[in-house]
Amino acid sequence: MFEANLLITSLTVFVLAIFIGYEVITKVPPTLHTPLMSGSNAISGIVIVGALLVAGKAEGLPGQILGAIAVGLAMINVVGGFMVTDRMLKMFRRSGQK
């Protein structure tokens, strides 16, 4: 029975998070839609957490290699995504501001 409860808990979190995401993100102005995309790209790098868990638990070589690949792929998203978003946002300035 615990398994079913876990799935329901996960679904609850999922649905609530979608609603929060919808509310917060509809307020992002069109001017910032590209940084929003690259920034959310970086956030989807959160699979790094899953990659770490899988890599950390792996005992055989295939599991370890898969874990390392997953960590690498996720880190491209995390590091690249946040850095490129910062690079873009740095360029946005107000009139008269240097």
Next chain:
Amino acid sequence: METTHLFGVNGMNITNAAYIVAAILFIVGLKQLGSPATARNGNRMSALAMLVAIVATVVGNDIASWEFILGGAIVGSAIGAYSARKVQMTSMPQLVAIFNGFGGAASAVIAAGELIRLIDEGEVIAEDVSITIMASVIVGGVTLTGSFIAYGKLQGLVPTRPLLLPIRNVINVALLIGMVASSAWLVIDPSITAFLIAGAIALALGILVVIPIGGADMPVVIALLNSYSGIAGAATGFVLGNNMLIIAGSLVGASGLILTRIMTKAMNRSLMNVMLGGFGVEDGASASGDEETRPVTSIQAEDAATMLAYAQSVIFVPGYGLAVAQAQHQVRELADLLKEKGISVRYAIHPVAGRMPGHMNVLLAEANVPYDELKDLDEINGEFQRTDVAVVIGANDVTNPSARTDKSSPIYGMPILNVDQAQSVIMMKRGMSAGFAGVQNELFFLDKTQMLFGDAKDSVEKITAEVKAL
């Protein structure tokens, strides 16, 4: 507390508390993206959230083998940092596309790793676990190849015209049946073979879904794949029973879906219509049938300079042609000159200007255009009638007034910038060719419209020189 997959619970209270902190930081970070003034801080907050989540995960779990993880992390970070520094702003869509692909791949690989672990440990894999593994590999696989095809189209490696295979419907139906069958197999009897077959079908499906979509529709595709990469992350969260992944993945999924809807609305197309592809194929053929014979008024740079210098208000309407000509900096120089003369200058940005949502804003920000001069469709459309001169540079379909009136036009109903309501219009263009939609722009033939033919960068430079000389 013992469960078949231990990750989410297992009494790791500190880790879970840290995950809540990270989730809050992600949400506040996204909220701060609501204004250009706080956006940079918001992005840093999201990055901090990621750091908290990573540290909490490493500290709260026994990590058996460090070498592989560290190796993967170093290589991945180096690739990410290098591409973030080197990428040109015109190539942002490609970068986002390829990052999406990596995110999808990571989800699929994690699902594979988890399946191998469960099989190795000889556990009975419950159906809810195998369902989530199935979802993770399918969404991840489609995201991976779909993103790479989108990247190829944006980069010009894959033909940008819609590719329609003659028997594509047969292939698509066969693949869909194969996917349903292999997913069912994977759920009922989780094995590596079933996983690999489902994964291979997902990869093929990703290619076939994006291949028929035309280059002009890429903004929609990128936004949709962005959403998939988030959903893939959330699916991975279900596989591992980890709320951190579910929350962050859902935020990204919601963001991508919202952007997808904004883009399809701006093109007046349904998502279904975009996905079925082939837009503009038939239209292009029929438009070439009737040659345009109506006269247009054309002017030289010095006349344009006079018009601008004696105006009180000017709106620039940039399209992707501006970015292709790399004329952003020249336009900003001209705008600065006009502002010195006390002329009000603004930029009207259509949602589909550029190759991804918001792309034009970034290109102009890079050229030091202040963000408060960048106006979106709703903000600026009422202003055109009070504007002396509208200067259209490299934009076409989004200024075509027949979108409002001509029911037979393929762009009928598409929201457009009301350029035709300005007192006069300068249209910079290379020639009389039609836009993406393959229809002639009625704006060209209005009495108030002056055509300035030639390369955008050249023309703007000449106008700037003339304005200085006045």
